[in-house]
Amino acid sequence: MAVVIDGKQVAASYRATLKERVTELRARGIVPKLKVVLIGDDPASHSYVRGKERAAEEIGIDSQVLRFDETISETELLDLIDLMNEDEEVHGILVQLPLPKHIDESRVIMRISPEKDVDGFHPENVGKMMLGLDTLLPCTPHGILHLAKTQTEIAGKHVVVVGRSQIVGKPVGMLFLNESATVTYCHSKTADLGAMTRQADILIVAVGRASLVTADMVKPGAVVIDVGVNRVEGRLVGDVDYAAVKEKASAITPVPGGVGPMTITMLMHNTIEVASRG
Numbered sequence: 082m083a084v085v086i087d088g089k090q091v092a093a094s095y096r097a098t099l100k101e102r103v104t105e106l107r108a109r110g111i112v113p114k115l116k117v118v119l120i121g122d123d124p125a126s127h128s129y130v131r132g133k134e135r136a137a138e139e140i141g142i143d144s145q146v147l148r149f150d151e152t153i154s155e156t157e158l159l160d161l162i163d164l165m166n167e168d169e170e171v172h173g174i175l176v177q178l179p180l181p182k183h184i185d186e187s188r189v190i191m192r193i194s195p196e197k198d199v200d201g202f203h204p205e206n207v208g209k210m211m212l213g214l215d216t217l218l219p220c221t222p223h224g225i226l227h228l229a230k231t232q233t234e235i236a237g238k239h240v241v242v243v244g245r246s247q248i249v250g251k252p253v254g255m256l257f258l259n260e261s262a263t264v265t266y267c268h269s270k271t272a273d274l275g276a277m278t279r280q281a282d283i284l285i286v287a288v289g290r291a292s293l294v295t296a297d298m299v300k301p302g303a304v305v306i307d308v309g310v311n312r313v314e315g316r317l318v319g320d321v322d323y324a325a326v327k328e329k330a331s332a333i334t335p336v337p338g339g340v341g342p343m344t345i346t347m348l349m350h351n352t353i354e355v356a357s358r359g
């Protein structure tokens with residue numbers, strides 16, 4: 082029977098240390114400031130952004146959400162980013178994804194100043210992360226690494242990543258490689274997924290398909306990190322068959338209450354990092 086990794090609890094205790102850092106910054110006259118751009122009326126996006134606002138308020142970060150309807154043009158959005166890039170009081174800029182079809186996501190990401198890119202999505206930050214240099218790390222991968230470290234040593238472990246998205250799969254493998262894990266990537270074209278996942282000491286699943294990973298695909302004693310966010314019959318579930326895998330793993334993250342709260346907390350971490358650079 083696995084330990085349930087309480088992401089809500091780990092995130093809350095991490096936020097307590099962040100709150101102290103904000104107190105110190107404010108004593109020096111620095112108020113960390115985060116701008117979130119939210120386009121359209123997708124209920125999930127609005128819910129995530131509310132979570133970000135709540136966390137910022139708890140820690141003492143000044144956050145502002147700029148809401149636009151989906152008719153906003155790409156040029157208008159890029160001009161807005163330019164203004165925030167130039168505003169010395171703004172430390173972090175986040176444009177909530179996905180964007181409407183008529184807006185080129187990569188052009189938007191590349192327009193955000195790498196120094197203010199608290200998502201860690203800009204190619205300059207991705208490149209620095211790949212090189213193992215000190216930089217703004219992508220929030221979900223950073224949160225996953227932090228959760229895994231509460232359970233196990235990373236060096237020498239076999240980490241199997243299922244999913245190769247730009248936002249989670251690819252960077253999370255790179256972060257664990259930098260921590261001296263042996264990393265295997267799996268994806269939709271992987272020939273025998275179970276044969277791969279059964280080798281994992283640490284199994285990270287970030288695909289977006291409910292019940293993708295079943296108990297027979299997990300090595301006894303593995304640490305399982307479920308990054309999936311799926312709505313099934315109105316309920317939020319991950320990519321892992323939680324009830325069955327829980328019996329086999331040594332530790333597992335629940336959905337909700339696992340990786341999600343860590344993602345938001347690492348966004349706060351990045352905003353404070355930028356504010357601390359002065």
Ligand SMILES: Nc1nc(=O)c2c([nH]1)NC[C@@H]1CN(c3ccc(C(=O)N[C@@H](CCC(=O)O)C(=O)O)cc3)C=[N+]21
Pocket residue numbers: 128129132175176177178179200220310317336337338339340341342344345
């Ligand atoms: N530029 C950008 N940066 C992002 O970081 C980003 C994004 N766009 N677009 C969407 C995804 C998704 N994402 C989540 C954040 C928190 C939870 C979270 O806190 N989930 C709660 C449950 C929330 C609920 O109940 O709906 C949990 O797992 O416990 C989930 C998902 C950030 N994203």
